[in-house]
Amino acid sequence: xxxxxxxxxxFGQMNAFGHQKIVFCNDPDSGLKAIIAIHDTTxxxxxxxxRMWAYKTEADALNDVLRLSKSMxxxxxxxxxxxxxxxxxIIGDARKDKTEALLRKFGRFIKNLNGEFITAEDVGTxxxxxxFIRMETQYVMGVPETIGGSGDPSPITAQGxxxxxxxxxxxxxxxxxxxGRSVVVQGIGHVGENLTRLxxxxxxxxxxxxxNEERTVQVAKKYGAKAVSNNTIFDIDADIYxxxxxxxxxxxxxxxxxxxxxxxxxxxxxxxxEYIHGRMLLEQGxxxxxxxxxxxxxxxxxxxxxxxxxxxxxxxxxENIYEATRxxxxxxxxxxxxxxxxANKIAEKRISDIKKVxxxx
Ligand code: NAD
Numbered sequence: 001x002x003x004x005x006x007x008x009x010x011f012g013q014m015n016a017f018g019h020q021k022i023v024f025c026n027d028p029d030s031g032l033k034a035i036i037a038i039h040d041t042t043x044x045x046x047x048x049x050x051r052m053w054a055y056k057t058e059a060d061a062l063n064d065v066l067r068l069s070k071s072m073x074x075x076x077x078x079x080x081x082x083x084x085x086x087x088x089x090i091i092g093d094a095r096k097d098k099t100e101a102l103l104r105k106f107g108r109f110i111k112n113l114n115g116e117f118i119t120a121e122d123v124g125t126x127x128x129x130x131x132f133i134r135m136e137t138q139y140v141m142g143v144p145e146t147i148g149g150s151g152d153p154s155p156i157t158a159q160g161x162x163x164x165x166x167x168x169x170x171x172x173x174x175x176x177x178x179x180g181r182s183v184v185v186q187g188i189g190h191v192g193e194n195l196t197r198l199x200x201x202x203x204x205x206x207x208x209x210x211x212n213e214e215r216t217v218q219v220a221k222k223y224g225a226k227a228v229s230n231n232t233i234f235d236i237d238a239d240i241y242x243x244x245x246x247x248x249x250x251x252x253x254x255x256x257x258x259x260x261x262x263x264x265x266x267x268x269x270x271x272x273x274e275y276i277h278g279r280m281l282l283e284q285g286x287x288x289x290x291x292x293x294x295x296x297x298x299x300x301x302x303x304x305x306x307x308x309x310x311x312x313x314x315x316x317x318x319e320n321i322y323e324a325t326r327x328x329x330x331x332x333x334x335x336x337x338x339x340x341x342x343a344n345k346i347a348e349k350r351i352s353d354i355k356k357v358x359x360x361x
Pocket of ligand 1: 153154157186187188189190191192209210211212230244245246247266267268295296297298
């Protein structure tokens with residue numbers, strides 16, 4: 001058989017992203033069509049959420065799972081966790097196609113991996129779905145607290161983002177006090193609302209914005225923040241922009257409009273193009289706290305559940321995000337590279353160091 005290792009072939013894509021294993025899960029009876037991607041297990045079992053999404057094509061689903069699982073490897077590495085990176089996608093509409101049978105069948109595929117992959121909730125899945133998966137396998141985190149899980153990770157994620165914001169403020173202004181600093185929080189969902197509370201507790205001036213205008217007004221009132229319209233946020237003169245809604249908000253259309261000194265939020269993949277926009281922010285003197293470094297609270301929460309850590313230990317690990325962010329920002333400055341390149345370098349070094357440790361007796 002001729003060797004086919006182009007960027008379109010599956011093995012070619014695995015090589016390009018550096019993946020170890022892909023599992024295609026197919027079950028016509030329940031309608032399950034899922035892909036589990038295990039990127040790298042040097043540091044520990046691959047942990048990552050299961051996303052359910054109505055992908056237009058199977059190629060789109062594969063591309064998404066490869067991209068997301070790789071970023072989980074980097075997130076766990078920088079957070080100092082003994083976890084590798086993985087992710088799963090279920091192809092389908094979460095509102096119509098999700099059934100107990102489908103989720104339990106998916107759980108059996110995870111069970112057969114014997115702990116090499118551990119999952120949790122993501123877009124299109126929720127703690128109730130994790131309960132169905134748990135009926136078939138123990139390798140699922142983020143189940144409700146009532147059945148021994150760690151519950152909603154959002155308050156922990158918000159705490160981590162808050163530590164990341166403080167680290168960036170320290171880098172830029174010499175101290176990390178937030179009183180008097182102004183922050184635009186875009187997306188007042190689970191993470192955004194908790195973050196707003198933490199910022200207001202430190203007397204930061206907070207602007208909140210969401211596509212759900214009613215909710216924006218409610219949250220603003222509850223915490224003493226200022227409600228702003230979503231399409232005017234780039235006109236606001238604030239110190240910090242905290243994207244907590246969707247990714248790719250730093251793109252060709254927005255990057256030249258930015259007036260903020262710092263970007264630090266929970267949304268995944270905030271830069272439309274990691275390399276190009278990371279460099280542009282460096283040149284513009286905008287301090288970008290890399291998303292996967294400061295939004296690691298969710299994965300820390302799952303790791304704690306896996307290890308049986310107390311809430312206190314979970315919080316300690318989350319507070320380490322301050323130091324992790326400081327290290328990234330220092331390396332970026334020392335080597336004049338973008339902050340995302342600095343974070344990637346730190347992640348890759350830890351993985352390669354531990355690989356050597358594990359290869360010796
Ligand atoms: P969520 O769905 O609870 O909240 C998202 C909010 O953003 C919603 O209120 C929604 O109305 C709003 N929104 C959607 N599109 C918007 C737009 N274009 N402009 C303004 N607001 C918009 O989600 P969440 O759990 O709070 O997560 C927020 C982000 O953080 C997501 O990107 C998620 O992937 C990421 N993240 C979350 C966690 C976690 O623990 N929840 C962990 C890591 C990363």
